[in-house]
Amino acid sequence: MAGGVLEQSTRELTEKCSMKNAKRLAFPLLAVILVLHGVGYYLEGHDTCDVLLTSGYYLTADQWQPKGCMMHKYKPGEIGQCFQNQRVAIVGDSRMRQLYYSLVSQLTGHAVDDVVIHSDLSHTDPSTNTFIEFFWQPNVNDSTVELYKSWIKGTKPKPNLIVHGAATWTIKKFQGDFEAIQQYKVNLTKVATEMDKLVKQPDVNMLWMLQGPVEYMLLSEERKSITNSQIDMYNDIAFEVFHESDIKLWQSVRKTAYFSPIPSKDGLHFPALVVDINCHLLLNWICNKDVDPADATCCKGLPFPLTFQQKSLIPFFTFCFFGTLFMYIRIWRKKTVQPNPAMCEEGAGQVANGHLPNGHVPELEPRRPNVLNDDEELYNVLLALTKFGVIMLYFYLCDRTDLLPKEQKHFSYIQFFVLFGYLSLGFFFGRETKQPTVLNRDQTDEWKGWMQLVILVYHITGASAVIPIYMHVRVLVAMYLFQTGYGHFSFFWKKGEFGIVRVCQVMFRLNFLVFFLCLTMDRPYQFYYFVPLVSFWFLVVYVVMIIPPRMTVKTAAEHQSHYLLMTFKIIGFFVVCTLIGFSEVLFQSLFDWWPMLKLFAWPGTSLHEWWFRWQLDRYIVGYGMLFAFGYISLISMGKIKDNNPTNLFNSILTIIVIIASILSITVYTYHSFTCPNKPECNEVHTLLSLLPVTGFILIRNVPGYFRSKYSTFFAWFGKMSLELFIAQYHIWLANDTKGILVFIPHYPTLNKIVSSFIFVCIAHEIMTITMTVTKWVVPNNMKLVFKRFVLFCAILVLLLLASV
Known part of the structure; x- marks a missing residue:
């Protein structure tokens, strides 16, 4: 008895775990997932360029993952292709100098030591006519304003990309003084005015890099005034100043540093891993649309307009859909008007025996089972193609959109x-x-x-x-x-x-x-x-x-x-x-x-x-x-x-x-x-x-x-x-x-x-x-x-x- 019950239970479980039931579960589950992502996409938007600059997390100990999109690790030839006949300016303090050296290293394919300090630097790549410059501007002051004015007036060659960031030097110099913070806000507002003028010119992109955290226990005595609370206050000022500006704020650098699996050497400067990640974030932000790397989806945009071949599928599957409806109605009508087979056989028997109900010969509509079977076969094919069209749409949504x-x-x-x-x-x-x-x-x-x-x-x-x-x-x-x-x-x-x-x-x-x-x-x-x-x-x-x-x-x-x-x-x-x-x-x-x-x-x-x-x-x-x-x-x-x-x-x-x-x-x-x-x-x-x-x-x-x-x-x-x-x-x-x-x-x-x-x-x-x-x-x-x-x-x- 127990064996029979067990066998019956197993059979019932097997029937419930059929592929048909699995698909019945998969379809609403997928519908819910797509709706939730669609609602989020509609309400929040999903600009993958902004994603690079704002969010992300460490996928592994040395791999950074932007939220919802894929970034590319650039090679020297690709960087040269991106910056061909371009000028790049890195402006700021020693942290920005790290980014400059990393960018030059990525471009040349050779490591460059950070040996020259407290001075302007430049690198020229003759093969691609690329100019990368570093401007030593550790404080935001009138000197910084004059630098931007020189680019606007044309007295200095105008950069195509400017990445600027500065605060730690000011914090160290003024020991976190409140008046220094207020003066920083005044000076940054002046600089922002000039930056807005410059960024409105054609072929100019600009970023303001927020300050990443420090590792306080590793700081030297002269840098102990650079606390994370001070850094947060200076970042808040940057948020306030650039809130209604066209200048993009680079926020993800705070996360790359804060969650770094490798500690800083001196508490202030970032580990080489973090600097290189930031460099590739910058390259993905500025280069992906032009270089179009195959393994990246960040900052590339949607593949619109649709190609000629893609457009051709719309009328085809539309035809299949309406063909399915037509065949369904056709089959339904045939089944509705066709008399019951048993009654047809009964009427035929009455005719054969001479028994005519009410003295009339019954009208027997000839049955055409082959025609009906052909219609059902065609209906099944059109229905299958309609389903296939929905699946093709799902393929497209998954891999050709940011949904x-x-x-x-x-x-x-x-x-x-x-x-x-x-x-x-x-x-x-x-x-x-x-x-x-x-x-x-x-x-x-x-x-x-x-x-x-x-x-x-x-x-x-x-x-x-x-x-x-x-x-x-x-x-x-x-x-x-x-x-x-x-x-x-x-x-x-x-x-x-x-x-x-x-x-x-x-x-x-x-x-x-x-x-x-x-x-x-x-x-x-x-x-x-x-x-x-x-x-x-x-x-x-x-x-x-x-x-x-x-x-x-x-x-x-x-x-x-x-x-x-x-x-x-x-x-x-x-x-x-x-x-x-x-x-x-x-x-x-x-x-x-x-x-x-x-x-x-x-x-x-x-x-x-x-x-x-x-x-x-x-x-x-x-x-x-x-x-x-x-x-x-x-x-x-x-x-x-x-x-x-x-x-x-x-x-x-x-x-x-x-x-x-x-x-x-x-x-x-x-x-x-x-x-x-x-x-x-x-x-x-x-x-x-x-x-x-x-x-x-x-x-x-x-x-x-x-x-x-x-x-x-x-x-x-x-x-x-x-x-x-x-x-x-x-x-x-x-x-x-x-x-x-x-x-x-x-x-x-x-x-x-x-x-x-x-x-x-x-x-x-x-x-x-x-x-x-x-x-x-x-x-x-x-x-x-x-x-x-x-x-x-x-x-x-x-x-x-x-x-x-």
């Missing part, structure tokens, strides 16, 4: 391995597979699932900078491509179906999401590199298989020579890949024509990224074909029997294979820890990756126990691995994977849980939509394929033209 905050990635081994450890929970969802064959469907789904989850952890933790982790993730990509070669070769070799319908189905399924993302997010096809990669290799496998003579396992059984011919085909594949792999120039010549250039070039018109991706794993797809060919051939010859949960080989040979497999994986792992840099690692990876791939397959399949088991948890994720991989770019990560999307600020763990839950639900919904649309657009009927596929493409082209 949702973005956060910079930060890597730590603890974070990486804790998230990695959570994945081990998937092994507790074990189940017996119904088909214990080598690389059966359950197993390959599981394989895709855990690989995809590892890749997600890799991306969200920013682990790409760690070479051993990077190289092991490269193996996961190779494993995906191995499955491409293995799976498609197995299908063509076993089934012998080489029709165009199969090609259209696979290509549509792979590219449906990416096609619309390219339009919605204004990104080239090659940006989503994995889909172009697997699409290309699928077509290569198809071409290899259809080159005459076409061979299958059935024809090979009748003609033994077909085994040899198939071997020559695969060898030819490797030869071609090797020849092309010798020269990037030859490779580019093969793709340097329209539309190949349009599809595979990125960024701009460069094919280098495509070359890098192609040549990195150019042999693994052919290896997957070869592995499938050898395995199926051995099965056909009766050399291997894998239709039962027993070991493929005897006990001794099984142990030898397992040991050899572990060693092959160990060799690659050793290589990943010993290679000095990514380029050298990648050179060897092309061939060396075959070892861990083979080792994993043998460990997973040779022992019967492992081959007959699989994790339903990982397999579930594996079924939508494509959607997870692509959708993460914009609705889990942010800024095209450069950062992290933030739903709940300041609670990173809770944010990851909520964002991951919503992300998975949307990915699953995209998978469902893709399957629905694919089934309708590319059915298993050549005539319908031609009609619907051409119709679908024609609608897209017309809407593109209509949106011009």
Whole structure:
């Protein structure tokens, strides 16, 4: 009895935890999140330029995070690009001199010692015609007023950027005297008047830097009068003077200093870490709009106006929405006017028996179930596309607007391995597979699932900078491509179906999401590199298989020579890949024509990224074909029997294979820890990756126990691995994977849980939509394929033209 109750409770819990219920929870949760952020955005505004100057916190011990946006760490060439033919003036005391030296160091790429004090300084970069000057003005007085007047009158070259700050020297000189504070206010008001005149001139930006706190216990005796309470009073004066001014107040410097994990050396001057952070805050504020760094969202503005491609989606999805309403009403009317089937059968029986009610023949409306089914099918497709349009809008809001905050990635081994450890929970969802064959469907789904989850952890933790982790993730990509070669070769070799319908189905399924993302997010096809990669290799496998003579396992059984011919085909594949792999120039010549250039070039018109991706794993797809060919051939010859949960080989040979497999994986792992840099690692990876791939397959399949088991948890994720991989770019990560999307600020763990839950639900919904649309657009009927596929493409082209 207890067992029955437990089983019933488990079944009820499973039903309640269905994906449908998860989506029912995810949608209102997401709606609440978007509304809350929208209300905050409307009421408070969210100028990310102001964010740089006002707020932020330390994400790690050495990484500053502005509130809600991502900042870029500038390199010398980028700074030169930003300040080309520009003059920068840093005005103030010794703290401002620190900023000057930091800026010069960042521009030149070489450390500059703070050795010259109490005097003006200047640096000229002849390559970019950049002038950076420091004006020693420790007190705000008439000398400062005259400096600004000289810039206004043109007696001195006018700076394009002025950063001014001063107070500590005055506090020390006058020992915190009240009259000195009042005089500071009078003098700062005079300076502010001149600053307002200057900032109104074209091409002039200006900041007043507030004073950061001191570490009182570290101050020398002569500086003991510089207290934080005194600094606050001087900052309050700056707030009051510049309240209605056009001069921006730089407030975040107080936080960078106050929360610094590194103490000051003398209590007054900031640690080098803080100065460099302030320097990069300044650079992000002034340079981001012009340099447009890919990993920054602060102070860049919204990507308006909409592009031609983005505009084209508006009428398309609007058409789908109204088409859905029309089909819903059409189906409802048909169901309403159509008589009850039972009554129709009863009336027909009465006619047959000569029993006519009231002496009249009943009017029987002919039923048209096929028409109704066709209408319902079209309705489902239009509804799916309407949902897809809403999802595309969500993608755009997440990653092309400032509605949702973005956060910079930060890597730590603890974070990486804790998230990695959570994945081990998937092994507790074990189940017996119904088909214990080598690389059966359950197993390959599981394989895709855990690989995809590892890749997600890799991306969200920013682990790409760690070479051993990077190289092991490269193996996961190779494993995906191995499955491409293995799976498609197995299908063509076993089934012998080489029709165009199969090609259209696979290509549509792979590219449906990416096609619309390219339009919605204004990104080239090659940006989503994995889909172009697997699409290309699928077509290569198809071409290899259809080159005459076409061979299958059935024809090979009748003609033994077909085994040899198939071997020559695969060898030819490797030869071609090797020849092309010798020269990037030859490779580019093969793709340097329209539309190949349009599809595979990125960024701009460069094919280098495509070359890098192609040549990195150019042999693994052919290896997957070869592995499938050898395995199926051995099965056909009766050399291997894998239709039962027993070991493929005897006990001794099984142990030898397992040991050899572990060693092959160990060799690659050793290589990943010993290679000095990514380029050298990648050179060897092309061939060396075959070892861990083979080792994993043998460990997973040779022992019967492992081959007959699989994790339903990982397999579930594996079924939508494509959607997870692509959708993460914009609705889990942010800024095209450069950062992290933030739903709940300041609670990173809770944010990851909520964002991951919503992300998975949307990915699953995209998978469902893709399957629905694919089934309708590319059915298993050549005539319908031609009609619907051409119709679908024609609608897209017309809407593109209509949106011009």
